[in-house]
Amino acid sequence: xxxxxxxxxxxxxxxxxxxxxxxxxxxxxxxxxxxxxxxxxxxxxxxxxxxxxxxxxxxxxxxxxxxxxxxxxxxxxxxxxxxxxxxxxxxxxxxxxxxxxxxxxxxxxxxxxxxxxxxxxxxxxxxxxxxxxxxxxxxxxxxxxxxxxxxxxxxxxxxxxxxxxxxxxxxxxxxxxxxxxxxxxxxxxxxxxxxxxxxxxxxxxxxxxxxxxxxxxxxxxxxxxxxxxxxxxxxxxxxxxxxxxxxxxxxxxxxxxxxxxxxxxxxxxxxxxxxxxxxxxxxxxxxxxxxxxxxxxxxxxxxxxxxxxxxxxxxxxxxxxxxxxxxxxxxxxxxxxxxxxxxxxxxxxxxxxxxxxxxxxxxxxx
Amino acid sequence: xxxxxxxxxxxxxxxxxxxxxxxxxxxxxxxxxxxxxxxxxxxxxxxxxxxxxxxxxxxxxxxxxxxxxxxxxxxxxxxxxxxxxxxxxxxxxxxxxxxxxxxxxxxxxxxxxxxxxxxxxxxxxxxxxxxxxxxxxxxxxxxxxxxxxxxxxxxxxxxxxxxxxxxxxxxxxxxxxxxxxxxxxxxxxxxxxxxxxxxxxxxxxxxxxxxxxxxxxxxxxxxxxxxxxxxxxxxxxxxxxxxxxxxxxxxxxxxxxxxxxxxxxxxxxxxxxxxxxxxxxxxxxxxxxxxxxxxxxxxxxxxxxxxxxxxxxxxxxxxxxxxxxxxxxxxxxxxxxxxxxxxxxxxxxxxxxxxxxxxxxxxxxx
Numbered sequence: 045x046x047x048x049x050x051x052x053x054x055x056x057x058x059x060x061x062x063x064x065x066x067x068x069x070x071x072x073x074x075x076x077x078x079x080x081x082x083x084x085x086x087x088x089x090x091x092x093x094x095x096x097x098x099x100x101x102x103x104x105x106x107x108x109x110x111x112x113x114x115x116x117x118x119x120x121x122x123x124x125x126x127x128x129x130x131x132x133x134x135x136x137x138x139x140x141x142x143x144x145x146x147x148x149x150x151x152x153x154x155x156x157x158x159x160x161x162x163x164x165x166x167x168x169x170x171x172x173x174x175x176x177x178x179x180x181x182x183x184x185x186x187x188x189x190x191x192x193x194x195x196x197x198x199x200x201x202x203x204x205x206x207x208x209x210x211x212x213x214x215x216x217x218x219x220x221x222x223x224x225x226x227x228x229x230x231x232x233x234x235x236x237x238x239x240x241x242x243x244x245x246x247x248x249x250x251x252x253x254x255x256x257x258x259x260x261x262x263x264x265x266x267x268x269x270x271x272x273x274x275x276x277x278x279x280x281x282x283x284x285x286x287x288x289x290x291x292x293x294x295x296x297x298x299x300x301x302x303x304x305x306x307x308x309x310x311x312x313x314x315x316x317x318x319x320x321x322x323x324x325x326x327x328x329x330x331x332x333x334x335x336x337x338x339x340x341x342x343x344x345x346x347x348x349x350x351x352x353x354x355x356x357x358x359x360x361x362x363x364x365x366x367x368x369x370x371x372x373x374x375x376x377x378x379x380x381x382x383x384x385x386x387x388x389x390x391x392x393x394x395x396x397x398x399x400x401x402x403x404x405x406x407x408x409x410x
Numbered sequence: 411x412x413x414x415x416x417x418x419x420x421x422x423x424x425x426x427x428x429x430x431x432x433x434x435x436x437x438x439x440x441x442x443x444x445x446x447x448x449x450x451x452x453x454x455x456x457x458x459x460x461x462x463x464x465x466x467x468x469x470x471x472x473x474x475x476x477x478x479x480x481x482x483x484x485x486x487x488x489x490x491x492x493x494x495x496x497x498x499x500x501x502x503x504x505x506x507x508x509x510x511x512x513x514x515x516x517x518x519x520x521x522x523x524x525x526x527x528x529x530x531x532x533x534x535x536x537x538x539x540x541x542x543x544x545x546x547x548x549x550x551x552x553x554x555x556x557x558x559x560x561x562x563x564x565x566x567x568x569x570x571x572x573x574x575x576x577x578x579x580x581x582x583x584x585x586x587x588x589x590x591x592x593x594x595x596x597x598x599x600x601x602x603x604x605x606x607x608x609x610x611x612x613x614x615x616x617x618x619x620x621x622x623x624x625x626x627x628x629x630x631x632x633x634x635x636x637x638x639x640x641x642x643x644x645x646x647x648x649x650x651x652x653x654x655x656x657x658x659x660x661x662x663x664x665x666x667x668x669x670x671x672x673x674x675x676x677x678x679x680x681x682x683x684x685x686x687x688x689x690x691x692x693x694x695x696x697x698x699x700x701x702x703x704x705x706x707x708x709x710x711x712x713x714x715x716x717x718x719x720x721x722x723x724x725x726x727x728x729x730x731x732x733x734x735x736x737x738x739x740x741x742x743x744x745x746x747x748x749x750x751x752x753x754x755x756x757x758x759x760x761x762x763x764x765x766x767x768x769x770x771x772x773x774x775x776x
Contacts (some may be wrong), residue, residue: 098439140665170624187714188751190624219623229621232613237629240610242691243664244603247657250692256593257554259698262635263603270695274688278681285672291613292669296662298609303658311736315644322640325608328615329636332625344460348553356736357726364720373722375470375739385554408550 052328054079055209058113062133063127065096068143068169070181073101075214078183083108111135112208117142121283125153132163139206140164143261145230147194147223148281165207166194168226169216184215186345191216231287238277239292245270255376261376261387272381342371342389345399346410350383356386362405363388367375368398385410418590420445421575425478427452427471427501429493431462434535435484436547439467441580444549462544480572483508487649491519498529502707505572506530511559511596512649513589531573532560534592535582545740550581557582560589604635604643605658607615611636627742708737709757711765712738713774716751722752728771729754734764 059082062069066087073083073096083102085095093104115131117124121144131140140163144150147166154161170187191211195204211218221229245267248256265268282287298321305317349355356375363370372389390398399409425448432453439449441461448537449468453459459470481497483490487510494516497506506529510516513532520527528657537555557577561570577584587595611633614622647654664687671683715721729736738755756764765775 045471057452081504090630130578137575140756153615170626174739182776185776187774192624212454219543219620221620225618225620226624229617229624232617232621233625233629237610237632239668240606240665241628242688243631243661243668244606244690245676245694246687246690247598247602247661247694248697250689251595251598251697252504252591252736253697254585254587254591256697256699258558258592259599260536262598262607264698265622265631266607267601267691267695267698268631270688271682272688272692274692275689278685281672281684282681286673289669292665292672295609295613296614296665296669299658299662302605302609303655303662306658307655309648309651315648318647319640319644322608322636322638322643323611324612325633325636326611326640328611328613329633330632331614331619331622332630333622348550354727354730357723357730359655360723360726361720364723372724373739373741408553410549410552 054081055213056081056114056206057209058082059084059110060102060210061112061115061138062102062294063087063115064102064118064120065092065178066118067180067185068171070096070099070101071171071183071185072116072143072180072210072214073097074181074183075186077102077224078212079213080405081213083330084112084125092178096181098176099181101178101181107141112138114138115140116210116211117144119144119151123144124150125157128164129157131160132159132161138162138163138204141167141207141210143167143169144283145280147192147226149283151194151223162200163198163203165203166223167207167211168192168194168230169211169214171216183193186211187199187215189216190219192219192221192226193220194221194226226286228287231284232291235281235288236291236295237286238272239281239288240295242270242272242277243268246314261374316352343392343395343401344372344387344389345395347388348387348408348410359386359402359407362402362407363398366398366401368401370395411719420447420449421579422447422480422572423575425450425476426576427478427504428467428468428484429453429481429497430484430486431458431467431486431544433543433546433551434537435482436462436465436467436544437537437549437551438482438484438509438576439578440465440547440549442576443468445579447579450478455608458544458711460546465544465547467544467547476606478504479505480504480576482576483510485510487512487516487645488711490516491523494520494530495523495525498525498527504529506577507533507573509533509535511646513558513592515649517560517589528564529569531565531569532589533573533577534560534596535577535580537582542736552577553581555582556585558585558587558592560587560592562588569773577705584714593650594653601647601650602657602661603762604638605647605654606661607633608636608638608643627740683686691734709758709761710738710753710755711761711768712775713752713754713768725752725773728768728773729764732764734760734767734769 060076063086064074065085083104084097085093085102086105097103098382099178115135115138117127119127124142124144128140128142170185171185193207300322305314308314320360370388374387376385402409412636417555426442428439429452431451440597442449450471451462451468480499480503483493485493490508490510494508533551535557537551559573671680674680678694708754736754740753742751768775
């Protein structure tokens with residue numbers, strides 16, 4: 045094992061046992077090992093355990109090993125309830141958590157079986173990669189990502205703080221929610237946008253090639269996540285279908301109302317209906333947290349950049365020289381043109397100075 | 411007038427008369443004046459003409475001025491047909507075009523009136539800004555943007571090339587389409603994504619604040635354009651309602667089918683239906699042109715950056731030093747965390763080297 049790059053304060057006490065040595069399990073192992081925590085691994089597949097161990101995520105659990113203080117279940121969602129129940133039985137003194145992306149179904153199933161859940165609290169680190177497996181694992185996979193912990197009134201403080209210690213040691217930002225709140229929240233802000241983006245992109249399939257030339261930044265942004273893996277998403281959506289369907293039904297009603305207003309655009313009230321629905325969209329997008337969780341909106345400046353290596357770096361360096369803090373950046377390329385646009389978001393109060401200073405330095409701003 | 415910054419080859423011959431001196435009209439005037447083209451202006455409002463003239467977009471047309479060779483109608487869409495008809499009558503030797511964002515309705519109206527359209531060809535430069543008016547006009551507004559020209563079989567070559575000369579002199583990329591193709595294309599790749607994005611964002615309005623903390627890059631991208639101005643969009647959508655409604659109806663059917671499959675996710679065939687629709691989304695997003703109009707897809711590398719000025723510039727400078735060409739860039743901030751992620755798109759063949767080189771230089775990549 046390589047030495048830790050920084051001096052860490054480690055919150056986790058005792059050893060940690062990880063069941064399921066895929067992307068999440070192996071990443072948790074790697075991150076905790078970096079902090080000097082003893083990690084043991086277990087997986088249905090001995091090869092997967094050996095691979096994760098090779099990467100430094102921990103070592104296979106041996107018969108005579110002392111009991112872990114924390115067990116982390118990192119298996120696919122459909123077996124989580126089984127594995128959590130068996131972990132609670134096998135390690136009665138350990139705190140058990142799982143990291144599945146859906147939280148209500150396994151909790152309900154465990155309750156139904158009458159399992160004593162005193163030592164269990166479910167959690168969900170909002171991190172992932174496009175491809176899975178221990179081979180893709182990273183010690184810093186969870187850095188700066190939200191880690192949801194689903195306690196209830198009965199969760200003892202000691203159990204909660206054990207799982208919080210894992211999340212904090214791995215660099216995550218703690219968020220506390222009930223399983224219902226969690227599933228509804230990810231349904232709304234992650235699962236539904238995925239479905240809508242995929243179905244919007246699907247509408248591009250029958251379009252003539254010519255139409256694609258008029259595609260700009262709007263449609264590209266709106267459909268970017270439509271490139272996601274269908275197999276993975278069938279699992280996620282299937283395990284959280286209820287809250288997703290509820291939002292989709294409301295959304296369908298909105299789209300139908302909108303289409304009906306457009307169909308009869310000359311009828312009295314139609315234009316107002318269209319405008320009102322779009323104004324609701326303005327309100328909705330303002331609710332999304334921006335940088336550092338604030339809902340602050342920025343002013344954007346578009347700068348033309350020659351499409352050659354180094355130009356964007358030069359622009360950003362000059363922005364730094366000018367003392368202008370860039371809050372966000374988006375790039376856009378025009379089809380067929382050897383030029384690009386950098387859309388820079390800055391605080392409204394510096395926007396005018398930024399434009400003037402950049403223009404003085406020879407940049408073309410829009 | 412300031413001297414042209416470069417030596418240009420000017421394609422436009424004769425003088426150009428612009429009717430409507432708002433953002434587009436004044437920007438066309440500015441761009442053509444920079445190339446030494448004589449530009450006269452006209453607007454319902456004498457103040458608007460005076461303002462555009464002050465900015466250098468041309469001068470007010472005088473009674474005794476010789477006839478222009480080209481007339482550009484840059485008025486709001488609802489009066490385009492009227493203004494084009496009157497321009498063709500007033501300047502029988504001039505080529506007349508318009509730059510409205512919808513092309514079929516004015517064309518049909520002109521035909522209906524029996525206007526001789528030999529000297530007319532409609533066009534649509536795909537450029538704009540969030541705010542309108544001559545005050546926002548820019549000579550380079552059209553640089554590298556697609557400029558659609560809606561010729562038909564009867565358009566004489568000389569008429570077509572006169573309008574092409576305008577678009578090329580202003581730095582645009584020419585695209586030829588029929589009015590029907592144009593309206594369907596912008597309906598699909600611009601108007602429908604706007605509607606969907608707005609209505610998806612509208613669904614965030616009733617959500618609890620807590621849910622917003624789980625919002626990631628996916629929902630942010632999908633709803634970004636939902637911040638657009640409802641009043642402006644009511645005009646645009648109203649003028650192109652037919653193709654938009656057609657796509658919205660098909661989209662609604664897709665969402666309903668998807669929701670029904672999710673509702674009965676355990677039924678035989680449901681999971682496959684979900685997967686198939688998402689796979690269609692994969693195909694659709696692949697059709698969008700990437701950099702320089704190619705449909706090539708890139709490999710993305712996520713780099714952790716400390717959230718302080720200069721860090722991103724340093725990353726891009728080092729990428730340049732390493733000879734790695736960045737094809738695209740997206741930034742992401744985690745709520746509550748003092749760290750950000752830069753998602754860099756590179757050609758698949760350099761992805762591994764880029765990751766290795768960046769890691770060697772101390773960057774943390776995911």
